[in-house]
Amino acid sequence: RPRILSGVQPTGTLHLGNYLGAIRGWTALQHEYDAFFCVVDLHAVTLPHDPAALQASTRSVAAMYLAAGIDPAVSTVFVQSHVSAHAELTWLLSCATPLGWLRKMIQFKEKSKKTGEEVGTGLLTYPVLMAADILLYQPDLVPVGEDQRQHLELTRDLAERMNSLYGGKRGKKLGLRGSRLFRVPEAGIVDRGGRCMSLLDGTVKMSKSAESDASRINLLDPPDLIRKKVQRAKTDAQDGLRWGDPDRPEAANLLTIYQTITGRPQEEVAEEVAAMRWGTFKPLLAEALVEHLAPIQQRYADIMADPQTLDDILEKASARGKGGAEAAGAVAHQTLDDVKKAMGFMLPH
Ligand code: TYM
Numbered sequence: 001r002p003r004i005l006s007g008v009q010p011t012g013t014l015h016l017g018n019y020l021g022a023i024r025g026w027t028a029l030q031h032e033y034d035a036f037f038c039v040v041d042l043h044a045v046t047l048p049h050d051p052a053a054l055q056a057s058t059r060s061v062a063a064m065y066l067a068a069g070i071d072p073a074v075s076t077v078f079v080q081s082h083v084s085a086h087a088e089l090t091w092l093l094s095c096a097t098p099l100g101w102l103r104k105m106i107q108f109k110e111k112s113k114k115t116g117e118e119v120g121t122g123l124l125t126y127p128v129l130m131a132a133d134i135l136l137y138q139p140d141l142v143p144v145g146e147d148q149r150q151h152l153e154l155t156r157d158l159a160e161r162m163n164s165l166y167g168g169k170r171g172k173k174l175g176l177r178g179s180r181l182f183r184v185p186e187a188g189i190v191d192r193g194g195r196c197m198s199l200l201d202g203t204v205k206m207s208k209s210a211e212s213d214a215s216r217i218n219l220l221d222p223p224d225l226i227r228k229k230v231q232r233a234k235t236d237a238q239d240g241l242r243w244g245d246p247d248r249p250e251a252a253n254l255l256t257i258y259q260t261i262t263g264r265p266q267e268e269v270a271e272e273v274a275a276m277r278w279g280t281f282k283p284l285l286a287e288a289l290v291e292h293l294a295p296i297q298q299r300y301a302d303i304m305a306d307p308q309t310l311d312d313i314l315e316k317a318s319a320r321g322k323g324g325a326e327a328a329g330a331v332a333h334q335t336l337d338d339v340k341k342a343m344g345f346m347l348p349h
Helices: 015-029 041-045 053-066 083-092 097-104 106-113 121-135 146-166 168-173 224-230 251-264 266-273 278-304 307-315 324-343
Strands: 004-006 033-041 075-080 141-143 187-188
Touching: 004 015, 004 121, 015 033, 015 053, 015 141, 015 168, 033 053, 033 324, 041 053, 041 121, 053 075, 053 278, 053 307, 075 224, 075 307, 075 324, 083 121, 083 324, 097 106, 097 146, 106 121, 106 146, 121 146, 141 146, 146 168, 146 187, 146 324, 224 278, 251 266, 251 278, 278 307, 307 324
Parallel strands: 004 033, 004 141, 033 075, 141 187
Antiparallel strands: none
């Protein structure tokens, strides 16, 4: 079976963008692909973080994967720092990564603007860690939101560079399949929802780090808070609700959220809302969100009430017989061994 891998950082609470851009898509893909879903906790320390909160947020993200419909009986769910190969491959890849490639990354440019030379090196090398997360599992597809496209491109470039440096004849001698070290993965970005925008400004993406909590719907927001946030969402004064007008980014965003959360075709929704005013539409949107998120929140509460079972899924027992860390580790260490051999390291006996 073809394979997928993806992950979410355990920083802040997960929001609708994480769900529509990534996690919801995974729940469908897991039945067609051999699937690996990782809580990328090593990424959560690139910026100053609170050590006392990291464990809880790591568990919380894993619980949210399951609550949203990731089935540990068919998918491997694990914590990045439990598989040491991620950190180790990062070093090997970073030695083959030109500095210029990393300096070009939009996220680095944006986030380092404020801190200048004081910025942690991890913020610069972050995309190499992400490339390691991916390449260790030799996936065919990496389902992510639009904002990760540039990181995916760097991952592909890096895979090709490593293949040409250490694959080829050397790889052939080692018996690597197709003489390549790494499969070059595709980015799987959903058509709609791949870029979910802030409720307060339709031109910036919904994000965990935005200062105002009113800019996002968190997956764990209670119904009344969801209603309040939707009510406060920015709209415009034009008549008729429709997509496709570049001057109406808020309209496009709210309609897209409504369409994707209800899972209906765009034409049908367009017809339903065409003559509405925002005052009629907003309660519809709020109720659709509440209705969709309520069962996820219920499952989340059940999973969090039994942390032992959750930890077992991540570490020890699952329906496959192996825990996430063990199942993921077996695949990752196989790739890491091949890379070390191809790079000429002396392997221990
Ligand atoms: P992160 O944790 O910021 O976001 C997790 C996923 O949610 C998507 N996403 C969005 N999609 C649509 N609209 C939005 N407003 C929105 N905000 C976030 C992201 O695109 C992502 O798919 N570097 C990654 C985590 C990562 C990773 C990996 C992903 C580390 N290693 C390996 C895939 C494979 C990140 O910070 O995502």
